Amino acid sequence: xxxxxxxxxxxxxxxxxxxxxxxxxxxxxxxxxxxxxxxxxxxxxxxxxxxxxxxxxxxxxxxxxxxxxxxxxxxxxxxxxxxxxxxxxxxxxxxxxxxxxxxxxxxxxxxxxxxxxxxxxxxxxxxxxxxxxxxxxxxxxxxxxxxxxxxxxxxxxxxxxxxxxxxxxxxxxxxxxxxxxxxxxxxxxxxxxxxxxxxxxxxxxxxxxxxxxxxxxxxxxxxxxxxxxxxxxxxxxxxxxxxxxxxxxxxxxxxxxxxxxxxxxxxxxxxxxxxxxxxxxxxxxxxxxxxxx
Numbered sequence: 001x002x003x004x005x006x007x008x009x010x011x012x013x014x015x016x017x018x019x020x021x022x023x024x025x026x027x028x029x030x031x032x033x034x035x036x037x038x039x040x041x042x043x044x045x046x047x048x049x050x051x052x053x054x055x056x057x058x059x060x061x062x063x064x065x066x067x068x069x070x071x072x073x074x075x076x077x078x079x080x081x082x083x084x085x086x087x088x089x090x091x092x093x094x095x096x097x098x099x100x101x102x103x104x105x106x107x108x109x110x111x112x113x114x115x116x117x118x119x120x121x122x123x124x125x126x127x128x129x130x131x132x133x134x135x136x137x138x139x140x141x142x143x144x145x146x147x148x149x150x151x152x153x154x155x156x157x158x159x160x161x162x163x164x165x166x167x168x169x170x171x172x173x174x175x176x177x178x179x180x181x182x183x184x185x186x187x188x189x190x191x192x193x194x195x196x197x198x199x200x201x202x203x204x205x206x207x208x209x210x211x212x213x214x215x216x217x218x219x220x221x222x223x224x225x226x227x228x229x230x231x232x233x234x235x236x237x238x239x240x241x242x243x244x245x246x247x248x249x250x251x252x253x254x255x256x257x258x259x260x261x262x263x264x265x266x267x268x269x270x271x272x273x274x275x276x277x278x279x280x281x282x283x284x285x286x287x288x289x290x291x292x293x
Contacts, residue, residue: 141182
């Protein structure tokens, strides 16, 4: 259970609570996360501008992990899909592989051989650790809590990149990770809708509307919190929540937690250790309810 931890760009800046909670539950579950100082941006921001540059940026990180003999675990869904797609292209297309490896050699990096795996941390929890082993570590079940799952877009799409490991129309892994804590996974309509972050820089009004609609549907179901595992989605649902609710004249606050924070609570780790003080929407009522368990 040893992985190269790929933090990406946004987690260390806007998802410190995510990183803290990942590291804490990893200790409980026996997961060893190896920090690789040489890792740089996955290349995602440059993909729509110059895909060759993006693939080279991704390949450099993959080369570093291969040299250390470690699979990569990502916290950001965008990093996960960007690195995964690049590795798939390199493995399946000789012309792309030869071109990228020639460029890597010029830059002083070893060629990518396709010897490692790249996965999201939540998938590692679901597949490598498993629900039953996680259940053994639950000491404070979140009985009576209603939690709304948000999967986002890049956790399992495009399906081809992820070898169709989960049904994008009916995903279940995040729901299972919620349920293992003892909480209920809230049902709500249009659950698979995008957070809107992808078009924030193009059409802010539409992006805000998409975010608001999902927050409103979750609130109508009286969920105690929304849970996700992508920093970009968190920026929309939590970072921009106050501005969005003000724009739509809505009078509610929806706590937005990372799944690792939820799991950590159920494992008996303190909210402060899990970075709850860094949550932008203060989960005051949520934590008060938790203290009464």
